[in-house]
Amino acid sequence: MHTPEAQVFGTMLVAYGYIYPLQNHRKLVMCNDSSLYRFQTPYFWPTQQWVPEDSDYAIYLAKRNIRKKGMLEPYEQAHYNHLHEWLNHKWDFIVMQATEQYK
Incomplete structure (x- = not known):
């Protein structure tokens, strides 16, 4: 079981682009099921603040x-x-x- 804080934190990681769902790319929330997620390449993290060419x-x-x-x-x-x-x-x-x- 996930605590509500962990659920919110995971959803924030997905919403801000640090991790992304492997199956449902349109759903930008952390699901409390067996969904798989992957960390985004650090080059694309929002904190890098690069403007894409x-x-x-x-x-x-x-x-x-x-x-x-x-x-x-x-x-x-x-x-x-x-x-x-x-x-x-x-x-x-x-x-x-x-x-x-x-x-």
Whole structure:
């Protein structure tokens, strides 16, 4: 059994991006069941306070595009298309990076 404080603390870790659920990515609360969670890479922790570059976001979207087999959310698809036009000169590199990171 989890105490209420542990439940709230776990939910805060999920909500602030330090850990993320492996099964249900849309549910940003800590579940009191057998759900699995993984720590986010420290590079992406909110306390790092880095502003993502366009190429970093493009790689992230390309990985999601690979994982979801082209079924991005509409807003993600719009950003993906915009970044593809904007970063066309290095798009092959972005897709290569996303493919390698996805593996």
